[in-house]
Amino acid sequence: MQTATIQTAAPLLEVSDFSLHRGAAAVLDRVGLTLRPGETLGLIGESGAGKSTLAMAVIGLLREPEVGLSGSLRFHGEELTGLAEARYRKLRGNRIGLIFQDATAALNPCYTVGAQIAEPLRRHLGLSKWDARERAVELMTSVGIPEPRLRLNAYPHELSGGMQQRVMIAIALACNPELLLADEPTSALDVTIQAQIMELILERVRALNSSAIFVLHDLALGAQVCDRIAVMYAGQIVEEGPSAEVLARPLHPYTRGLKSCVVELGSEDLQPIPGQVPPLNAMPEGCRFAPRCPKAQDVCRRERPAPETRDGRQVACWFID
Ligand SMILES: Nc1ncnc2c1ncn2[C@@H]1O[C@H](COP(=O)(O)OP(=O)(O)O)[C@@H](O)[C@H]1O
Numbered sequence: 233m234q235t236a237t238i239q240t241a242a243p244l245l246e247v248s249d250f251s252l253h254r255g256a257a258a259v260l261d262r263v264g265l266t267l268r269p270g271e272t273l274g275l276i277g278e279s280g281a282g283k284s285t286l287a288m289a290v291i292g293l294l295r296e297p298e299v300g301l302s303g304s305l306r307f308h309g310e311e312l313t314g315l316a317e318a319r320y321r322k323l324r325g326n327r328i329g330l331i332f333q334d335a336t337a338a339l340n341p342c343y344t345v346g347a348q349i350a351e352p353l354r355r356h357l358g359l360s361k362w363d364a365r366e367r368a369v370e371l372m373t374s375v376g377i378p379e380p381r382l383r384l385n386a387y388p389h390e391l392s393g394g395m396q397q398r399v400m401i402a403i404a405l406a407c408n409p410e411l412l413l414a415d416e417p418t419s420a421l422d423v424t425i426q427a428q429i430m431e432l433i434l435e436r437v438r439a440l441n442s443s444a445i446f447v448l449h450d451l452a453l454g455a456q457v458c459d460r461i462a463v464m465y466a467g468q469i470v471e472e473g474p475s476a477e478v479l480a481r482p483l484h485p486y487t488r489g490l491k492s493c494v495v496e497l498g499s500e501d502l503q504p505i506p507g508q509v510p511p512l513n514a515m516p517e518g519c520r521f522a523p524r525c526p527k528a529q530d531v532c533r534r535e536r537p538a539p540e541t542r543d544g545r546q547v548a549c550w551f552i553d
Pocket residue numbers: 254259277278279280281282283284285286512
């Protein structure tokens with residue numbers, strides 16, 4: 233979709249002032265994000281930043297009273313926090329698809345892959361057993377599974393990790409979701425096929441003109457594959473904006489740290505910035521990044537910076553240059 237169309241279209245997903253508490257700890261702290269139809273967003277941050285938590289909250293798998301929710305999550309203007317489970321079931325796997333990190337854990341070992349791909353087609357689209365099976369074959373072909381008719385009857389453990397991931401992609405996209413949430417969709421796979429699977433997901437997302445949120449920990453990869461980037465640190469979005477600009481000229485010190493890690497060390501596994509994410513039960517009062525930030529001043533330790541709009545970006549920092 234053209235950028236101009238995206239900018240003016242009504243939001244598909246609107247997250248505003250959204251917080252998620254586990255006990256007293258704010259795992260997500262006043263998160264704000266807007267995703268428009270056809271747009272792809274990379275949600276980037278170190279392990280423990282709250283990326284998966286946000287994805288799970290959007291898809292309604294983290295709900296009250298298990299966790300505390302405040303603020304709002306809207307899908308096509310419909311409020312998702314507090315939505316009845318029966319209504320959520322109509323969205324999940326239908327209008328919102330989910331690809332988890334680990335297909336082995338997500339697929340049911342007791343059912344054939346054919347049955348698992350056919351299930352959402354029968355439940356959400358009301359296809360007959362025969363039609364769902366035929367559609368499953370088409371979907372398996374579209375995600376590059378060879379000999380789909382033969383593999384319909386395979387159980388997950390009979391397939392390689394890459395093939396299982398393809399099955400999960402087929403399930404997530406079976407009902408042509410408007411929104412796809414892909415949580416580190418390739419990190420459990422061999423590096424040799426990671427790029428191939430990523431390309432496959434992107435190709436399918438584009439073909440369906442869906443929107444997608446890709447949870448990734450690699451800023452460069454995120455910028456390469458997504459229209460926009462949101463950088464998350466310790467449950468807060470610190471910077472959000474168009475990918476090329478965020479990567480070329482990061483405004484938040486944390487984004488800058490992530491970028492220098494990629495550029496200088498060429499690996500996402502290394503600690504990008506000295507220090508560690510503070511534990512959930514001991515989050516700093518002010519900016520959560522302040523204890524690790526080279527630019528931190530008293531105000532940073534005292535008060536949380538509100539996100540500010542700068543050059544079409546949202547940045548939460550007291551000292552944006
Ligand atoms: N089931 C859980 N119970 C308690 N704490 C959890 C649970 N899942 C995640 N957390 C905590 O929530 C925070 C965010 O985790 P997560 O969303 O998995 O981060 P990410 O996906 O960015 O690595 C972490 O501090 C993590 O320890």
